[in-house]
Amino acid sequence: MVLKLYSLALPVGGQGIVALVLAEKQIPFEHIAVDLDAQGHKTPEFLAMHPFGQVPVLDDDGFILYESRAICRYLSEKYSDHGTPLLPKGLKERALVEQAASVEFANFHPAASKVVREVWNKKNSGLPIDQAAVDAGLQELSAKLDVYEVILGKQKFLAGDSFTLADLFHYAYGPLLAEGGVDLMTSKGPNVARWWNELLSRLAWIKLKAEGIKGTAS
Incomplete structure (x- = not known):
């Protein structure tokens, strides 16, 4: 199952660094746009993924992860052999x-x-x-x-x-x-x-x- 990233489309803040890791590592993903103006981040469905109602959120085949730096580390570890090496092994x-x-x-x-x-x-x-x-x-x-x-x-x-x-x-x-x-x-x-x-x-x-x-x- 392909990764899903829930965020805005603007590459700023936490969603920006997650998107940049995906780009540097050349990881395929599906982008799910979240409409903050329509309170899309405060729906029961979204709050079930992120209890604070914030973006970004990563869905890796049912494994849900939030907080941008945690997501960046996870992706860099899981896809260590893809694209740019962002975390050394030593x-x-x-x-x-x-x-x-x-x-x-x-x-x-x-x-x-x-x-x-x-x-x-x-x-x-x-x-x-x-x-x-x-x-x-x-x-x-x-x-x-x-x-x-x-x-x-x-x-x-x-x-x-x-x-x-x-x-x-x-x-x-x-x-x-x-x-x-x-x-x-x-x-x-x-x-x-x-x-x-x-x-x-x-x-x-x-x-x-x-x-x-x-x-x-x-």
Whole structure:
């Protein structure tokens, strides 16, 4: 049975990183569009899959999984021999990926999400932007990227010299900063800029951003 991904079609947030793993790993899947405006994520049927009523949700032949990072890890493990290797097999190498992924979740994600909430979410919803919140978020994010600059001065990617899930997780909010008019990812420092430009130039991301999330199962 083909995988089913329940989400919006827009490759942003958690659904964006799941779709990117599917693309990098070249995994066939069926896309089930969820209409949030019609409260499609709050129906009894959907809540039976995701008790918090959020997207994305993965259905792998009856095995239901939610939370985007958990889905990404599951797919990367199950399809380890497909497409781009996103999780190394060595114990120490895997530990470094998990270390970098924890850094993303505990440091980059909270700071970036504060900025994105104002400059992208509110902007697209026509709501007034709280500039004080933007400034506070940018200050926090800038401090985190100062540390990234040091790390990326020693290696090509966040967990070493190979692209892994630790890098991929940054696509959830990173691209939305530029779309909201914030160019911090490419102006903070040469190492961060080199790393980020390399992520944005990956063919799987370029195609996903241009086409949106859509099933690839025949």
